[in-house]
Amino acid sequence: MAVSEEQDYVKHITKMSVDFDKWYTDVVRKAELADYAPIAGTMVLRPLGTATWDAIRRAFDDLIAESGHENWIFPLLIPEDVFMKEAEHVEGFAPEVAWVTRGGKEELAVPLVVRPTSETIIGTIVRKYIQSHRDLPLLTNQWANVVRWEMRTRLFLRSREFYWQEGHTFHATPEDAQSEVLQILDNYREIAEDWLAVPVIPGRKTEVEKFAGAQFTNSIEGMMRDGLALQMGTSHYFGQNFSTAYDIGFTNRENRRELCYTTSWGISWRLIGGLVMAHGDDSGLVMPPRVAPVQAAIVPIFRDEEGRESVSRFLTPITAALKGRVRHRVDWRDSRPGDKYAHWEVRGVPFRIEAGPRDVEAGQVVLVDRLSREKRPVPAARLADRLVDELKAYHEALFERARRFHAEHTTHPQTKQEFRDFFENGNGFAWAAFCDRTECELELKDQLGGVTARNKPFKVDGDFPDRCVWCERAATTVAVFARAY
RNA sequence: CGGGCGGUAGCUUAGCCCGGUAAAGCGCCUGGUUUGGGACCAGGAGAUCGCGAGUUCGAAUCUCGCCCGCCCGACCA
Numbered sequence: 001m002a003v004s005e006e007q008d009y010v011k012h013i014t015k016m017s018v019d020f021d022k023w024y025t026d027v028v029r030k031a032e033l034a035d036y037a038p039i040a041g042t043m044v045l046r047p048l049g050t051a052t053w054d055a056i057r058r059a060f061d062d063l064i065a066e067s068g069h070e071n072w073i074f075p076l077l078i079p080e081d082v083f084m085k086e087a088e089h090v091e092g093f094a095p096e097v098a099w100v101t102r103g104g105k106e107e108l109a110v111p112l113v114v115r116p117t118s119e120t121i122i123g124t125i126v127r128k129y130i131q132s133h134r135d136l137p138l139l140t141n142q143w144a145n146v147v148r149w150e151m152r153t154r155l156f157l158r159s160r161e162f163y164w165q166e167g168h169t170f171h172a173t174p175e176d177a178q179s180e181v182l183q184i185l186d187n188y189r190e191i192a193e194d195w196l197a198v199p200v201i202p203g204r205k206t207e208v209e210k211f212a213g214a215q216f217t218n219s220i221e222g223m224m225r226d227g228l229a230l231q232m233g234t235s236h237y238f239g240q241n242f243s244t245a246y247d248i249g250f251t252n253r254e255n256r257r258e259l260c261y262t263t264s265w266g267i268s269w270r271l272i273g274g275l276v277m278a279h280g281d282d283s284g285l286v287m288p289p290r291v292a293p294v295q296a297a298i299v300p301i302f303r304d305e306e307g308r309e310s311v312s313r314f315l316t317p318i319t320a321a322l323k324g325r326v327r328h329r330v331d332w333r334d335s336r337p338g339d340k341y342a343h344w345e346v347r348g349v350p351f352r353i354e355a356g357p358r359d360v361e362a363g364q365v366v367l368v369d370r371l372s373r374e375k376r377p378v379p380a381a382r383l384a385d386r387l388v389d390e391l392k393a394y395h396e397a398l399f400e401r402a403r404r405f406h407a408e409h410t411t412h413p414q415t416k417q418e419f420r421d422f423f424e425n426g427n428g429f430a431w432a433a434f435c436d437r438t439e440c441e442l443e444l445k446d447q448l449g450g451v452t453a454r455n456k457p458f459k460v461d462g463d464f465p466d467r468c469v470w471c472e473r474a475a476t477t478v479a480v481f482a483r484a485y
Numbered sequence: 486c487g488g489g490c491g492g493u494a495g496c497u498u499a500g501c502c503c504g505g506u507a508a509a510g511c512g513c514c515u516g517g518u519u520u521g522g523g524a525c526c527a528g529g530a531g532a533u534c535g536c537g538a539g540u541u542c543g544a545a546u547c548u549c550g551c552c553c554g555c556c557c558g559a560c561c562a
Contacts, residue, residue, distance in 0.1 A: 022555090030496095040553065092562070117562070151486065151560050158561075211562040219562095234562065266562080301521055338522035345522095356521055366521080375521090 013346075015282050020226040027276055028155045031285045031347050034272075041153035041160035045269065048347060051293035053163065053269050057143060059195050059291070060165065060267065063187045069139040069167060076144075077112040078121045085120065086245040092212020093117070096148040098160075114147040119213070119238075119264055122168045123246035130170060130260065133252050137180070138170040156273030157230070157485050164268035170248060170260040174239065177261035181235045184265045185218045188233030196271060197288040197399040198222045198278045199406050200232055201429075201480055203455030208441050211264075215239040221454040221480065223406045224277035227427030229454045229482035232274050235265035273485075278402050285348025286370055288398055289391040296328040296387060297344040298365075301337050301356030314360045314380070321384040326391065328353075345370060350394050351387065369394060371401075412462070419469045419481075423448045429482050431457070433475035435468035444470045444481075453479040 013030055014022040028034055033049035036042075045053065061071070077100060084090050093116050100112040115121065122140065130138055143165045150158050167184060171177035185202055192200045200220035210217035214236040222232045243249065243259040252258045279286040289295050298319070300311040315330060322328050331340045337354070344352055354366040354375075364377045367386070371394070378386050409428030413419040422430050434440075434453060445452050460478045468475045 025555090036554070038553070089562095096561075148561085205562090209562085214562080217562075231562090236562075264562095299521090303520065307520095336520050336522090336524060338520085338524080340523090341521095342523045354521065358521075373522095 055291035080111045089213030116148045127248040136172040141167040166266045181237045185235040199403045203457040206453045211236045229484040233267040238262045284346035287348035289350045296351040297349045298330040298353045299340045432469035433464040434479040440471045
C-alpha cells in the first residue's frame with residue numbers, strides 16, 4: 001500500500017529522492033542507530049547501532065583469529081616525541097590531532113596526543129617483544145576508539161571520535177608483510193559482501209589517496225545509493241618506514257640484525273553508515289540479515305485477554321524452535337499491529353511474522369519480508385527451518401540488488417568527453433585508463449568537482465585505451481573514478 | 486576555520502520583524518472504545534524558549550560572547 005505524503009511527514013524521514021543527505025541523517029536517527037552527542041562532531045551509538053557494530057566485530061574477530069591474529073589493548077595517549085618520529089605520518093595527521101596538555105592542574109612536561117591511529121605507540125611498545133625472527137610475524141589487533149579533529153563531520157562516516165579495529169603486524173620479510181596486506185583486504189571484502197551484502201572493488205590506492213607513511217595502501221570501495229563511493233576498509237604496507245623510525249628490529253637466521261616489515265589495516269563503524277546508504281529506502285533502514293540484531297520481529301494480534309493468551313500459547317513452541325537459530329523478538333508492546341509493523345520496518349528488520357486468531361486456527365503464521373512486503377502463510381511447525389533458508393535468500397537478494405545498482409551506475413568512458421559528461425551529469429563509478437600521475441589526478445579532481453581515483457582495481461576485465469582518459473598521455477593502469485564520502 | 490542559515494515540550498514547528506512571561510500537531514500518561522498497515526474519544530503531564538551576559542519597569546523577541554546542528558567552501562588514512 002502506498003504511503004501518503006501526510007504519513008511521511010509524520011514519520012519525518014525525508015525522501016531519498018528529495019535530499020539524500022537529509023534522508024541519511026533522518027534514517028540514522030529515526031531508526032535509533034545513533035544520534036548527535038553534545039560535543040561537536042561526536043555521536044552516541046544507541047543500542048541498535050551498538051548491536052550491529054558488535055555483530056560486525058564478532059564476524060571480523062573470528063576471521064582474523066583463524067589466521068593467528070591476537071587482540072591487544074594499547075594506550076589511548078601518545079607522548080608527543082613518540083608521535084613525531086615518522087615524518088610523513090606526522091605531516092598527514094598533525095592537522096587533526098587532539099592534544100592533552102594538562103593533568104589535573106599541572107601542565108604536562110611532554111604533551112600527549114589522543115591517538116588518531118596507533119602505529120607510533122604500538123611500534124614503540126611491541127619492539128621490546130620482538131627479538132628474533134622466531135618472534136615473527138607478530139600479528140596484533142585492537143578494537144578501540146580514536147580521535148581525529150575533522151572539520152566537517154557526518155554521522156558514522158566522519159566523526160571526531162570513532163570506533164574501529166586497527167591491526168598492526170610485524171614481519172621478517174616484505175613478501176610476508178605484503179601477503180598479510182592482501183589477506184586482510186580479502187577479509188574486508190568478505191565482511192562487506194558476505195555479511196553486509198555490499199559489493200566492493202578491491203584495489204590499490206593512488207599516491208594522492210594513500211595513507212600517510214605507507215609505501216602503498218589497498219582499499220575496498222563500495223557504491224552508495226546516491227552513486228558516491230565509500231571507502232569501506234583499508235590495508236597498508238609500510239615496508240620499513242615505521243620500523244626505521246621506531247627501531248623495530250630482530251635478529252635474522254644469519255644472526256644479523258634487521259628491521260621489521262610492517263602493516264596496518266582498519267575498518268570502522270563507518271561500515272554501518274555504508275550499510276544504511278547501500279540498502280536503505282524511504283521507509284528507513286534495510287538491515288543485512290547476518291548482522292541484523294533482530295532478524296525476525298513477531299507481532300502477535302489479538303482482541304482481548306483470552307485472545308492474547310491463545311496467541312501466547314501458540315507462539316511458545318514457535319519461539320522455542322527459533323531459539324539459537326534466528327534472532328527474534330516478540331513484540332508484546334501495548335499498541336496496534338500497524339504501529340508495530342512501522343516500528344520494525346524503520347529499523348530494517350528483515351522479516352516480520354504476524355500471528356493472529358486466524359493463524360492460531362490454521363496452525364500457521366504470516367511471513368512478511370522487508371523488501372517485498374508480500375504476505376506469505378507458513379505452517380507454524382516449519383517456521384524455524386523456513387526462516388533460516390529465507391534469511392539466506394534475503395541476503396542474496398539484497399546483495400544482488402546492490403550489485404545490480406552498482407553495475408547500472410558504472411561506466412567505462414573511452415574518451416575525456418565521455419568521462420566529463422558522466423560526472424557533470426551525475427554520479428557513479430567510471431573505470432578508465434589512467435596515467436597514474438598525481439598532477440593529473442589533482443587536476444581532474446579540481447575540474448570535476450571532487451572526482452578522485454578511488455583505487456586501481458586488482459581485477460580488470462575488458463580492453464581499455466592506451467591513453468589516459470584525462471591528460472591523454474600514455475596510460476599505465478586502470479582506475480575507478482568517483483566522488484567519495 | 487571562512488561565508489550563509491538555524492536551535493522554542495521527547496519530535497516537527499508557529500510566535501521573534503513591532504518586548505508584556507509561551508502555542509499547535511505528533512509522541513507520552515490515565516480511562517474508555519479498539520486491534521490483520523502508523524486508530525478514535527475524553528482528560529492530563531510535560532519548556533529554566535541552546536548557554537551566559539547586557540539593554541529595559543519587563544526579554545523567546547533587541548545587543549554582544551560562547552556552545553550545538555545544517556548548507557557552501559577550505560580540509561579530510
